[in-house]
Amino acid sequence: MTSTLTVTGLSASYGLASALKSIDLRVEKGRCVGLLGRNGAGKTTLLKSIVADPEITVRGDVAIDGRSLRKLATYKVARLGVAWVPDTRRIFTRLTVAENLDIARRRGVASDQLERVLEAVPLVRGLLKRAGYELSGGEQQAVTIARALMSAPDFLLLDEPTEGLSPLIVEQLQASIARLPEIFDLGVVVAEQNFRFVTDLADEVHVLETGEMVWSGTPELLVSDPDLVDRHLSVGEK
Amino acid sequence: MLGVLNFAHGSLFAVGALVATSVIGTVFPSIPVFIGAALVGAVVVGVLGLVVERTVVRRLYRGDHITMLLATFAILLIVEGASELLWGDSPATVNQPKVLSGNVHVLGAALPAYSILLVVIGAVFAVGLFLLLNRSRFGRDIKAIAQDQVMGEAVGLNTKRVMFLVFGLGSALAGLAGVLIAPTVSVSANLGDSYILESFAVVIIGGLGSITGSLISSILVGVTEALAVAYFPFLSGFTFYILVAVVLLVRPRGLLGNARIGAAA
Numbered sequence A: 001m002t003s004t005l006t007v008t009g010l011s012a013s014y015g016l017a018s019a020l021k022s023i024d025l026r027v028e029k030g031r032c033v034g035l036l037g038r039n040g041a042g043k044t045t046l047l048k049s050i051v052a053d054p055e056i057t058v059r060g061d062v063a064i065d066g067r068s069l070r071k072l073a074t075y076k077v078a079r080l081g082v083a084w085v086p087d088t089r090r091i092f093t094r095l096t097v098a099e100n101l102d103i104a105r106r107r108g109v110a111s112d113q114l115e116r117v118l119e120a121v122p123l124v125r126g127l128l129k130r131a132g133y134e135l136s137g138g139e140q141q142a143v144t145i146a147r148a149l150m151s152a153p154d155f156l157l158l159d160e161p162t163e164g165l166s167p168l169i170v171e172q173l174q175a176s177i178a179r180l181p182e183i184f185d186l187g188v189v190v191a192e193q194n195f196r197f198v199t200d201l202a203d204e205v206h207v208l209e210t211g212e213m214v215w216s217g218t219p220e221l222l223v224s225d226p227d228l229v230d231r232h233l234s235v236g237e238k
Numbered sequence B: 001m002l003g004v005l006n007f008a009h010g011s012l013f014a015v016g017a018l019v020a021t022s023v024i025g026t027v028f029p030s031i032p033v034f035i036g037a038a039l040v041g042a043v044v045v046g047v048l049g050l051v052v053e054r055t056v057v058r059r060l061y062r063g064d065h066i067t068m069l070l071a072t073f074a075i076l077l078i079v080e081g082a083s084e085l086l087w088g089d090s091p092a093t094v095n096q097p098k099v100l101s102g103n104v105h106v107l108g109a110a111l112p113a114y115s116i117l118l119v120v121i122g123a124v125f126a127v128g129l130f131l132l133l134n135r136s137r138f139g140r141d142i143k144a145i146a147q148d149q150v151m152g153e154a155v156g157l158n159t160k161r162v163m164f165l166v167f168g169l170g171s172a173l174a175g176l177a178g179v180l181i182a183p184t185v186s187v188s189a190n191l192g193d194s195y196i197l198e199s200f201a202v203v204i205i206g207g208l209g210s211i212t213g214s215l216i217s218s219i220l221v222g223v224t225e226a227l228a229v230a231y232f233p234f235l236s237g238f239t240f241y242i243l244v245a246v247v248l249l250v251r252p253r254g255l256l257g258n259a260r261i262g263a264a265a
């Protein structure tokens, strides 16, 4: 039984440009961990480091229950139970929505997974026959999350899921994501600039600033400390 | 399709034809022998392609197109050189099966039966590739990887394996084509050279990455060349240069080159 994803002393760089310094993170199944930080703080880089995006050079370690993912190819990390919803969604535009989902279902995943995913992300049900390039932003976001869930992952990494979505859609999205840890027994990491979204969803929040983890604690603590919010998170993130 | 502009296919094509000279020899082959030669050519060249992918091409997917072109050009030279050592440098001929050497009358015109067979086989393979790409899991994976390799990996696809197999399949088809073309040409190690420019013209006019574009463009190139031969003989052999220039001036991406991806991104 996999239960914990751990990031230890992780530093990451794009070529020579350093983007993250000695990050520690721990995500348990069934829990939701929030990553907050300004644009450029390193949220995307952290998620990409976990999924072993080849663009990034990392030092330190990423492991699931003590098994290191560091030297593994991206697809192996995926097969070990890490699913990723990147910030630009990256739908396969030349495939249908149904194919976008099916492509992520690995051998060994129960055949009723599609039905479970469609129940959790109902918007997708009506889109199955559509082509990937025909979707609106909110539809894309729902499909990308559904695609990630199709592999029955143990850990789900969401990169700015609210970006570019209308407030109403954001509300629906929040409700969907809130139920995921329990329905699918998975750990969620959600990187956001949307302060409310994260503090509402997460059991635990980490604040990143210029590649360093500058604060960790409960959302209640963060919400009750306006100074902290002012210092580390830019204006307009209320 | 996977961002590989490949010169090496020219020499792989020639190896297919050379394999045909070895399998068939100087006799008129029976149909089974000819089919056997086609299979041997496809397998030998397919395996050769897999070796080329694993040793050279695989290292270059992340590089730019120019590096890939130069490297595959180097492979072309190496394979041609090796073929010359193996098969000698004097041109050989291969006979087509006797039953196919006559003419067939189509709408009053006498056409060589073998040419018609080539057209039919070409069409069958075009349909087959279309189905592979659009109706199979393998094709689905190829399309996903062609668009976004890292995202393909992130949903669990072993993209290196898929690209390896695609390269092998492409090479096997080049080998098969080499065997099929062998009876119509004088076979030598540099047989591919004259075809490679034409196929490049076809791919560039059609638009990189678009198979439909390539199909349309191959018809366009063929018909233009045929018209030129008939009405402006002095232009024969030049038409595809002219076509490439004109198409690229009007549509730098080629007829159908990745327009849809660009529009959706």
Ligand SMILES: Nc1ncnc2c1ncn2[C@@H]1O[C@H](COP(=O)(O)OP(=O)(O)O)[C@@H](O)[C@H]1O
Residues within 6 Å of the ligand: A014, A017, A018, A019, A037, A038, A039, A040, A041, A042, A043, A044, A045, A046
């Ligand atoms: N592809 C890249 N190449 C070089 N530097 C990058 C690249 N992507 C991001 N960075 C840099 O890494 C740092 C962290 O960026 P990112 O992880 O995208 O932040 P966030 O997701 O929090 O907005 C920034 O300084 C950014 O400029």
Ligand SMILES: [Mg+2]
Residues within 6 Å of the ligand: A040, A043, A044, A045, A087, A159, A160
């Ligand atoms: Mg980001």
